[in-house]
Amino acid sequence: MPITREEVAHLARLARLALTEEELDRFAGQLDVIISSVARVGEVAADGIPPTSQAVPVTNVFRDDVLVPCLGAAAALDQAPAAEAGQFRVPRILAED
Amino acid sequence: MDGELTRQTAADLAAAMAAGEVSAVEVTQAHLDRITAVDGSVKAFLHVAAERALAAARAVDEQRAAGAPLGPLAGVPVAHKDVFTTADMPTTCGSRILAGWQPPYDATVTRRLREAGMIILGKTNMDEFAMGSSTENSAFGPSHNPWDLDRVPGGSSGGSSAAVAAFEAPLGTGTDTGGSIRQPGAVCGIVGVKPTYGGSSRYGLVAFASSLDTPGPLARTVLDAALLHEAMSGHDPCDSTSLDAAVPPVVAAARQADVSGLRVGVVTELGGEGYQPGVMQRFTETVELLESLGAKIVELSCPHFAYALPAYYLIAPSEASSNLARFDAMRYGLRVGDDGVRSAEEVMSLTRAAGFGAEVKRRIMLGTYALSSGYYDAYYGKAQQVRTLVIRDFEAAFEQADVLVSPSTPTTAFRIGERADDPMAMYLADLATIPSDLAGNAALSVPCGLAPEDGLPVGFQIMAPVLADDRMYRVGAAVEAALQRRWGHALIDEARGLDGAGR
Numbered sequence: 032m033p034i035t036r037e038e039v040a041h042l043a044r045l046a047r048l049a050l051t052e053e054e055l056d057r058f059a060g061q062l063d064v065i066i067s068s069v070a071r072v073g074e075v076a077a078d079g080i081p082p083t084s085q086a087v088p089v090t091n092v093f094r095d096d097v098l099v100p101c102l103g104a105a106a107a108l109d110q111a112p113a114a115e116a117g118q119f120r121v122p123r124i125l126a127e128d
Numbered sequence: 129m130d131g132e133l134t135r136q137t138a139a140d141l142a143a144a145m146a147a148g149e150v151s152a153v154e155v156t157q158a159h160l161d162r163i164t165a166v167d168g169s170v171k172a173f174l175h176v177a178a179e180r181a182l183a184a185a186r187a188v189d190e191q192r193a194a195g196a197p198l199g200p201l202a203g204v205p206v207a208h209k210d211v212f213t214t215a216d217m218p219t220t221c222g223s224r225i226l227a228g229w230q231p232p233y234d235a236t237v238t239r240r241l242r243e244a245g246m247i248i249l250g251k252t253n254m255d256e257f258a259m260g261s262s263t264e265n266s267a268f269g270p271s272h273n274p275w276d277l278d279r280v281p282g283g284s285s286g287g288s289s290a291a292v293a294a295f296e297a298p299l300g301t302g303t304d305t306g307g308s309i310r311q312p313g314a315v316c317g318i319v320g321v322k323p324t325y326g327g328s329s330r331y332g333l334v335a336f337a338s339s340l341d342t343p344g345p346l347a348r349t350v351l352d353a354a355l356l357h358e359a360m361s362g363h364d365p366c367d368s369t370s371l372d373a374a375v376p377p378v379v380a381a382a383r384q385a386d387v388s389g390l391r392v393g394v395v396t397e398l399g400g401e402g403y404q405p406g407v408m409q410r411f412t413e414t415v416e417l418l419e420s421l422g423a424k425i426v427e428l429s430c431p432h433f434a435y436a437l438p439a440y441y442l443i444a445p446s447e448a449s450s451n452l453a454r455f456d457a458m459r460y461g462l463r464v465g466d467d468g469v470r471s472a473e474e475v476m477s478l479t480r481a482a483g484f485g486a487e488v489k490r491r492i493m494l495g496t497y498a499l500s501s502g503y504y505d506a507y508y509g510k511a512q513q514v515r516t517l518v519i520r521d522f523e524a525a526f527e528q529a530d531v532l533v534s535p536s537t538p539t540t541a542f543r544i545g546e547r548a549d550d551p552m553a554m555y556l557a558d559l560a561t562i563p564s565d566l567a568g569n570a571a572l573s574v575p576c577g578l579a580p581e582d583g584l585p586v587g588f589q590i591m592a593p594v595l596a597d598d599r600m601y602r603v604g605a606a607v608e609a610a611l612q613r614r615w616g617h618a619l620i621d622e623a624r625g626l627d628g629a630g631r
Contacts, residue, residue: 034497042493045500046449047456049477050489058490061551065494068552069438072510075517082512083519085339085369086568087325087594092368106232112463121458122472 034063133158138204138298138352145192145203152185152192152203156247159205163249163296166626171271172281172291174210176250177217181205188245201359202245207288207297210251211258212238212343213332217248221334222256222266222284225455225462225483235332236364237301237343244359249297252287256485257452258308258336260284261557264548265487272544273316274625275584279541282312282557288346289316294626299356300346305337306440307537307561309344310573314536314587317575317619319353319604320346322561324594325568326371328357329364337447338369340440340565348620350574350605354382357597373595376570381598385605388422392603393529397433398560398589404539406579410586411535414576417610418533418603426529430521435514436563441555442498442511443566449495452488455480490551519567526593531603534560536573536587560589570597574604575619576611585619 036059043050043058050058104117113120133141133155144150160178167173188203213219213231215238220226234242241248255265263271263286271287273279274294281290285302289312292300302309304322313320321344328343335341345356357378364370394415399408419425457463457479458472465478484492498507525532538559547553564571569591576588588607590600612618 038497039493042496042500044477046492046496047453047473047477047480048484048489048492049474049481051481054486054489058493061490062494062497064552065441065490066497066507069441069507069511071438072435072442072514073506075432075435076510076513080513080516082509083515084512086515086519086566087369087371089326089369089371094365102232107459109232110229110460112457112461113466119459122466122468122470122475124472126471 034059034066134162134295136298137349138201138347138355139349141298142201142204152188152247153182155203156181156185156205159249159297166294167296169272169277169626170274170290170294170296171269172207172252172287172294172296173250174220174222174253174268174287175218177248180216181247181249184247188247191245199244199359201355203247204299205247205249205297206241206356207250207252207291207300208238208241208248209285209288209301209303210254211303211334212301213334214238214248214251217251219251219334221258222254222268223483223485223488224267225479227267227462229461233332236329236366237360238332240360246359252291252300254287255284256488257334257448258284258303258305259448259487259491261307261311261554262544262547263287264544265485267485270544273541275317275541275623276625279543279584280315282315282541284308285346286312289313289318289320292316292346292348293318293620293623298348299352301360302344302346303333304342304344304565305340306444306565307558309346310536310561310571310587310589311557313346314573315541315585317585317623318346318348319350319572319574320344321353321357321572322564322570323357323361323597324371324570326369327375327595327597328361329367329370331364331366335451337444338451339447340444348618350601350608351379351382354378354601371595376595376597378598378601381601382605384602385609387418387603387606390423390531390603391426391529392418392423393426393428393525393532395433395525395532395534396427396429397431398534402538402556402559403535404579406581407535407537407539407586410577410579411588414588414607415533417607421606421610428525428528430525430563432514432517432521433563436518436566437555437559439511439514439518440558440562440566441494442507443515445491445495446498446508447495449492449499452492455483487551515566518563522563522567522569531599532591534589536560536589540579540582540584540586564591569594570600572600572604574607576607577619578622
């Protein structure tokens with residue numbers, strides 16, 4: 032099942048990537064080739080094989096509940112694209128209507 | 129001491145400094161001078177921290193003069209991959225979205241280098257967010273292979289591999305997610321090591337694929353790699369996947385360099401079709417060499433390794449699509465289009481479009497696709513099952529053999545630009561390295577000669593079980609020593625890409 036240009040545009044929206052028309056054309060072709068190639072995993076991944084998300088599993092990692100110094104506002108804001116009154120300044124998050 | 133300081137191994141430099149024959153400042157200055165002389169051609173570094181490096185070297189010299197206890201690599205310079213955060217140097221990951229970013233803290237690996245008294249010369253180039261096999265995906269231009277400046281140094285840790293191969297630093301750090309230390313090591317004719325997953329800390333390593341990312345060393349000798357491996361590794365409470373286990377005795381193993389009685393498994397699936405003839409020739413000769421050194425050679429099959437590459441190109445992009453969501457133009461990094469009218473979502477989309485390169489965009493969308501409802505089971509879920517099958521293949525193979533071997537890469541270094549427009553061709557560079565990333569076991573690439581058809585270095589990969597990293601150092605050091613006896617010199621001495629760098 033080929034990946035259409037519309038599907039790529041949908042993926043780009045989901046991934047918050049404002050792609051150009053030219054990029055949509057190029058990525059549609061490339062993603063189609065890649066996805067048809069990686070789909071081969073379906074040939075051997077039969078029912079009943081447990082999935083692995085972490086190859087060297089570590090379970091129940093605890094630490095003592097002790098206070099340690101944290102970053103601090105000045106250091107956290109030092110590299111912010113915009114800051115105001117000791118906080119990150121961000122563009123509006125709600126639509127006007 | 130004899131010879132140019134930059135031609136020495138890290139072990140020899142450390143011994144000379146400990147003996148008072150040369151100072152850390154002199155060693156550091158020699159490498160900074162070398163960077164000035166050749167990095168215009170190699171382009172290994174994104175940032176050179178000359179003043180800071182000399183200040184750190186002076187501090188080591190003062191500590192030594194005061195009789196303070198110093199680590200085995202104190203005063204030895206290192207080229208640090210630009211994926212590790214550094215509080216006193218920019219960290220860009222080869223991306224426009226992080227251009228000029230100055231992190232507020234040191235990665236655990238960075239901290240360990242400093243605590244070992246090592247001198248960080250600067251930050252090295254890489255494929256953007258470690259996605260690539262050539263450094264061509266760096267937003268700041270590719271690095272060049274010191275064997276032939278028209279060719280790639282491999283990637284993603286290609287800046288570090290080029291720096292070490294060009295004698296700009298005796299040691300380099302890298303990260304391996306699909307082969308990003310071993311492949312650049314192989315194509316630059318040096319040693320590259322992926323430790324056991326969890327053996328080295330990911331804290332402060334800008335994440336690409338968290339279940340795979342593994343920091344490790346690059347060096348010109350197996351012993352030097354072991355020394356850096358030991359210095360940078362160990363349990364870290366700041367990384368929840370860090371293993372609470374002792375670092376395997378890799379330095380002792382590198383000094384032991386003995387393979388007698390060891391069972392060496394040749395993996396049928398990692399070789400033959402798709403592999404360059406000269407690569408196969410040098411690989412086969414090296415297997416014969418191991419047999420002559422007393423190893424027992426076993427042929428064995430790992431049938432699911434053929435599916436490791438497709439599984440990797442679902443798992444890694446899926447994790448990347450999630451990890452790279454943090455680049456949202458709000459707290460650090462680039463922000464584009466914030467005109468007081470556009471919404472946060474629009475600013476985010478414009479920033480990510482302007483800040484990420486083509487390969488990063490491809491992988492974010494590929495991962496977004498594989499994790500989408502309706503496709504998750506067919507892609508990401510199946511890939512995770514294949515990961516189980518690859519682990520089972522390793523388990524069965526390690527019952528018959530103590531280590532497994534293969535060529536490190538299917539080909540020698542390719543030309544800059546040759547695969548840039550063909551993502552699938554680029555992905556094949558990691559064909560032999562990916563299985564160990566999926567399974568989390570340790571693997572090392574050691575130079576095993578030059579391919580006759582192009583005169584470029586070939587890497588010999590040695591894979592060891594989880595937390596048996598020392599075993600591959602034993603084998604790697606034995607191969608290195610036997611080949612140097614045969615050749616009468618180290619392979620890197622034949623590199624002629626730079627004026628004055630060859631023998």
